Amino acid sequence: MxxxxxxxxxxxxxxxxxxxxxxxxxxxxxxxxxxxxxxxxxxxxxxxxxxxxxxxxxxxxxxxxxxxxxxxxxxxxxxxxxxxxxxxxxxxxxxxxxxxxxxxxxxxxxxxxxxxxxxxxxxxxxxxxxxxxxxxxxxxxxxxxxxxxxxxxxxxxxxxxxxxxxxxxxCGIQTGAGAVINVLDPEAGSSIAVFGAGSVGLSAVMAANVEGCTDIIAVDLKDSRREKALELGATAAIDPNNVDDVVETIREQTDGGVQYALETTGVPDVAEQAVDVLTQRGTTGIVGAPPLGSEASYDINDLLINGREIVGIVEGDAQPTQFIPTLIDLYQQGEFxxxxxxxxxxxxxxxxxxxxxxxxxxxxxxxxxxxxxx
The missing domain is CATH 3.90.180.10 (Medium-chain alcohol dehydrogenases, catalytic domain)
Structure with missing residues (x-):
């Protein structure tokens, strides 16, 4: 044919x-x-x-x-x-x-x-x-x-x-939502920073709202995407070009750092920031995919002493036959x-x-x- x-x-x-x-x-x-x-x-x-x-x-x-x-x-x-x-x-x-x-x-x-x-x-x-x-x-x-x-x-x-x-x-919607719901699994009342407010990042913002996070911070360079993040449940939106230090800004807004972070941009420097914003025993999920061979640097003792975790996430660790209907149900309920x-x-x-x-x-x-x- x-x-x-x-x-x-x-x-x-x-x-x-x-x-x-x-x-x-x-x-x-x-x-x-x-x-x-x-x-x-x-x-x-x-x-x-x-x-x-x-x-x-x-x-x-x-x-x-x-x-x-x-x-x-x-x-x-x-x-x-x-x-x-x-x-x-x-x-x-x-x-x-x-x-x-x-x-x-x-x-x-x-x-x-x-x-x-x-x-x-x-x-x-x-x-x-x-x-x-x-x-x-x-x-x-x-x-x-x-x-x-x-x-x-x-x-x-x-x-x-x-x-x-x-x-x-x-793929994209499942990846952002699944990273939050299936992998990070934040407790109600917890805090999260999402780096990048494209389709994956905004899906993560909506999922964090579904999970009951009370501090949801979106970081993006583009005005329209930060505005959309606020419409979809983010409690704050940061323009990296408008602050002296993204990490310090988030720490100040969250009394020392967030419990969860998600990196969706695929930019190694941003992946480093997504770890630096964590409070003790916090977890960062890495979703953004840079070119093969890209590397990011971390202070090993900073991870060790603070009990921080970094986890790579593919496709939101979803079982699509189960997770896609779940997302459609949430959509029909007005929550996603x-x-x-x-x-x-x-x-x-x-x-x-x-x-x-x-x-x-x-x-x-x-x-x-x-x-x-x-």
């Missing part, structure tokens, strides 16, 4: 919408008619090859849509089901068996390899030549995507929620209004969506597919 898909043909290149061929689903695979797909910072990281993946490739990993067809061994979904696509995993290693698929021992192969890990093939081609797909088990920057039974989450019970809105729950982060774009305008995201003008772009033109 022919589809329209946005292809990255060279390092740092444009997303070029082209006509490709897509395979029929194999026995454990699912063909999804994409309704919408979020644009995530990780897509741009791979475009620029800061995280290497083979080219040419179709990216996109926050897709939602309707199941069009399933392989013969698939039993969990059927054609017509509404689904959100999330990250992929082998479902067989120790961490997957322990309920932590975000730490799958073969996570990179299943999400960044650009091929089916089982046999090295790709479901996408162009004039008979292979185009790498299966990015995060989906490559959803296209009108259709091949996923697996493992990484599709049925959402049939939420028919009153626009399907295209739900895609970012598969992630729709306020979203700006919609036509799929053909993907380059504009990317530009607006990189400029900080849009928090979470979602590309809508027009299947009448597909």
């Amino acid at each position: 022919e589809i329209d898909a946005a292809v990255i043909n060279e390092e740092g290149g444009a997303f070029e919408v082209e006509t490709l061929e897509i395979d029929d689903p194999r026995p454990n695979e699912v063909l999804v008619r994409v309704a919408g797909v979020g644009v995530c910072h990780t897509d741009l990281t791979v475009r620029d090859q800061n995280y290497p993946a083979p080219l040419p490739i179709v990216l996109g990993h926050e897709g939602s849509g309707v199941v069009e067809d399933v392989g013969e061994n698939v039993t969990g979904v059927e054609p017509g089901d509404r689904v959100v696509m999330s990250f992929d995993y082998d479902d067989d290693c120790r961490n997957c068996n322990d309920g932590h698929p975000a730490y799958c021992e073969d996570f990179f192969a299943y999400n960044f390899g650009g091929v089916r890990p089982e046999d090295g093939t790709t479901p996408l081609s162009r004039d008979g030549e292979a185009v790498h797909g299966r990015f995060f088990g989906q490559s959803s920057f296209g009108t259709y995507a091949i996923a697996t039974e493992r990484n599709v989450v049925p959402v049939n019970e939420y028919e009153d929620v626009p399907l295209e809105l739900l895609g970012p729950l598969g 209004p992630f729709d306020e982060l979203v700006t919609y774009y036509d799929f053909a305008d993907i380059e504009q969506a990317v530009a607006d995201s990189e400029a900080g003008e849009t928090i979470k772009p979602i590309l809508r597919m027009d299947h009448d033109e597909a």
